[in-house]
Amino acid sequence: MKTFGKATLTSLAACALIISADSTQAASVTVAVDPGASWQGFMNVFETPQHGGAYVFGAGWGTADLSATWSGGVLTLSPNTINDPNSFWYTPSGGPGAIGNKAMDANMYVETTGVFTGQTMHFEGTVTANTLFGHVNQIGNGWTSVAFIKDFASDYSSSTSVTIPLNAGYFNISLALSADPGHHIQYGFETIGPDVWSTDVAPYGSIQVVPEPSSIALLTLGTLGGLCAWRRRK
Numbered sequence: 001m002k003t004f005g006k007a008t009l010t011s012l013a014a015c016a017l018i019i020s021a022d023s024t025q026a027a028s029v030t031v032a033v034d035p036g037a038s039w040q041g042f043m044n045v046f047e048t049p050q051h052g053g054a055y056v057f058g059a060g061w062g063t064a065d066l067s068a069t070w071s072g073g074v075l076t077l078s079p080n081t082i083n084d085p086n087s088f089w090y091t092p093s094g095g096p097g098a099i100g101n102k103a104m105d106a107n108m109y110v111e112t113t114g115v116f117t118g119q120t121m122h123f124e125g126t127v128t129a130n131t132l133f134g135h136v137n138q139i140g141n142g143w144t145s146v147a148f149i150k151d152f153a154s155d156y157s158s159s160t161s162v163t164i165p166l167n168a169g170y171f172n173i174s175l176a177l178s179a180d181p182g183h184h185i186q187y188g189f190e191t192i193g194p195d196v197w198s199t200d201v202a203p204y205g206s207i208q209v210v211p212e213p214s215s216i217a218l219l220t221l222g223t224l225g226g227l228c229a230w231r232r233r234k
Contacts, residue, residue: 029116031187032211033125035073037110039188041066043080044105048141048194056102066106067201068189077145077166077191078132078206080104081198089195099138100194109148109188118179123149123187124172124212131205133167143193145207149175154182163190166207 043066044058063069067078082102085094091101125147136142146163153159162175166189177185189209196204 027118028120028122030122030124031110032123033075033209034211035070035075039063039068040109040111041068042107042109044107046103046105048101048103048139050139050141051101053103061106063108066108066191068106068108068191073210074128075189075209076206077106077108077189077209079143079193079196079201079204080106080191081201082195083198090197094197096197096199098197098200100141100196102195103141104191104193104195106191107186107188108190109150109186111184111186113184114181116177116185117181117183118177120174120176121149121185121187122172122174123147124170125209126170126212127166127168127207127209129206129208130166130168132207133165133205135204137194137196137204141194143191143204145189145191147171147173147209148186148188148190149173150186151175151177152184152186154180154184156184166209170212172212 041061041063042058043061045056047054047056067080069076082089082094085098087093087101089101090098092098130145132143132145134142145166147166148161148163150159150161160175160178162173164171164173177183191207
């Protein structure tokens with residue numbers, strides 16, 4: 001009959017804990033602010049509040065065109081700029097000191113379909129700086145920016161969502177996702193506010209977001225996982 005020493009029993013107990021944790025968390029997934037992910041952009045354009053705020057149009061835009069850019073692992077979100085002097089976009093027309101004539105709803109996100117069906121998604125990151133909140137343009141229009149998870153119906157006709165303002169510090173939001181494999185799941189950032197002429201952006205500020213490091217925890221689990229696999233081969 002094979003016997004086990006105290007160290008072996010301790011290792012086996014650790015393996016059991018990992019297996020138990022994996023079973024408990026099988027219906028949960030955590031996503032982060034990953035510069036290597038497949039980020040997409042979509043812009044919704046509205047009239048300014050002074051002109052009634054009506055919806056004008058929406059279209060897919062490149063993430064850089066949203067004024068959402070990566071530098072290494074740092075994502076910077078800033079007011080949207082349009083390099084078109086037409087009075088559609090600026091009052092009286094584009095140029096230094098021009099007033100944004102549209103409200104820009106910039107969505108930067110990762111989308112999956114049929115990948116996380118029925119799971120609870122957690123989206124986390126850290127806002128290292130936010131100098132955008134509180135600023136307004138010449139006619140009093142300012143900016144908001146949130147992190148979000150959105151669960152869209154297969155035809156995008158409806159959605160459920162959760163958001164959190166991008167205040168400085170760590171954020172973590174969660175949403176229980178639909179069991180329908182046709183649903184489209186998006187997570188990312190939504191920044192809303194007036195367009196600004198490109199040379200006038202800096203005084204209005206920006207937001208910097210980075211991933212939340214978890215490498216130490218992953219390394220620990222990986223080491224224990226390797227130990228479990230070694231024990232099974234014994």
